[in-house]
Amino acid sequence: MTQILEAPTADDLLEVVAATWSSFLGDESGELLRPDNSVESPAERASGCVTIRGGWNGAVLLELSPRLARVAASGLFGTPEDELVPEEIGDAVGELVNIVGGNVKGMLPGPSELSLPSVTVGTGFSVHVPHATAHLRVGFSWCGEPLVVRVLQS
Amino acid sequence: MKILVADDSRAMRLIVTRTLRQAGYDGHDIVEAEDGQDALEKVRSESPDLVLSDWNMPRMTGIELLRSLRASGSDVAFGFVTSEGSDDMRSAAESAGARFLITKPFTADTFRAELGAVLG
Numbered sequence: 124m125t126q127i128l129e130a131p132t133a134d135d136l137l138e139v140v141a142a143t144w145s146s147f148l149g150d151e152s153g154e155l156l157r158p159d160n161s162v163e164s165p166a167e168r169a170s171g172c173v174t175i176r177g178g179w180n181g182a183v184l185l186e187l188s189p190r191l192a193r194v195a196a197s198g199l200f201g202t203p204e205d206e207l208v209p210e211e212i213g214d215a216v217g218e219l220v221n222i223v224g225g226n227v228k229g230m231l232p233g234p235s236e237l238s239l240p241s242v243t244v245g246t247g248f249s250v251h252v253p254h255a256t257a258h259l260r261v262g263f264s265w266c267g268e269p270l271v272v273r274v275l276q277s
Numbered sequence: 278m279k280i281l282v283a284d285d286s287r288a289m290r291l292i293v294t295r296t297l298r299q300a301g302y303d304g305h306d307i308v309e310a311e312d313g314q315d316a317l318e319k320v321r322s323e324s325p326d327l328v329l330s331d332w333n334m335p336r337m338t339g340i341e342l343l344r345s346l347r348a349s350g351s352d353v354a355f356g357f358v359t360s361e362g363s364d365d366m367r368s369a370a371e372s373a374g375a376r377f378l379i380t381k382p383f384t385a386d387t388f389r390a391e392l393g394a395v396l397g
Contacts, residue, residue: 146382147292199288201295211288218286221333222381225360229380233365237333239285 130179131227136261136272139226143219144265148198155265162262162269165189167246169212171220174252175228177235180277182252183224185216191268192216192244213242223272252277278396279306281325283316283342284358285334289381293329293358299385302396313337317345320353327395332359332366343373354395358383 137158144156169192171185187195196215197204217240228237243250255275263270280302282293290309297303308323310316314336320328328346330339337345343355355375359366362380370378377391 143382146384196288200291214286214288218288221286222360225333225381226362228361229363229366233363237361239333239335 129232130258130276131230131274133259133261135227135230136223136259136274139223140261140263140270140272143222148195156270157264158261159264159269160260160262162264162271164271165269168192169216169242169244170248170250171216171240171242172250172252173220173224173240174238175224175231175235176238178232179228179235181255181258182275183220183227184250184271184273184275185220185223186269186271186273187216188268188270189244191265191270194266194268195219209244213244216240216244217242227274278326279308279323281308281310281316281319281323281328282330283310283313283328283334283339284331285312286331287311289331289358296383296385296388297392300388300392301385302388302392305396313339313342316342320346320351325353327354327356327392329356329358332357332361340369340373343370343375347374356391356395 164186165188167189169187174182192212193204196207196212199215200211221240225237252275255277258276259274261272282290284290294307308319310319312334332339357370357375357378360381367378379387379391
């Protein structure tokens with residue numbers, strides 16, 4: 124039975140992200156994705172966002188460096204990095220935040236609804252979710268590339 | 278057998294197809310749908326033996342798809358492959374007529390365990 128929490132914890136995010144990378148991105152050994160809260164959100168990045176509305180209200184964001192976004196898309200699509208098109212990178216980042224956000228939603232009070240993902244790619248932008256404030260931030264390093272997962276709570 | 282894979286993410290449709298192969302189900306025809314409405318039309322046109330559907334999709338969600346199918350008299354085998362695996366969603370899925378709900382991320386072993394009763 125799913126354990127219902129009041130809010131996700133850093134360990135919850137670690138577990139979900141690690142499971143996703145292990146299952147879908149070839150990191151079966153769990154050695155490539157390393158928790159690292161010293162990583163900064165990359166200035167140029169791909170940012171995926173899903174919102175959760177209902178028994179718990181907030182948002183889950185994934186921020187990846189452009190290189191990590193390409194590597195992830197290459198892994199998901201099975202396509203060499205240099206053959207990827209922008210839509211595929213957006214698709215991949217969107218699906219990754221959907222998976223992390225969906226799993227977070229499953230841990231929280233319901234019923235609630237998960238939004239479709241939105242993905243922004245570029246430099247010098249920030250994502251604001253109305254009425255939501257920072258609840259949790261977990262950083263990872265994947266082969267030297269930064270991944271930041273943020274949870275906002277309304 | 279023919280399997281319809283419905284997900285708005287093309288990456289995930291590829292992963293589901295890849296995982297079916299890894300699970301030993303590589304002799305089946307795969308049809309793809311990019312949302313619930315597309316899946317509904319393709320169930321009618323392709324007559325699949327199994328539908329593997331995401332839950333949260335534009336135009337028509339997976340649960341709306343399943344309820345539409347059952348309301349129309351279709352008893353096609355249906356399972357969810359979704360990031361959301363809460364108890365209330367599993368209950369809703371079962372009540373609507375789904376045989377299983379697989380949560381993302383998943384493995385080939387998960388597919389074998391859940392799809393074995395349908396695909397053998």
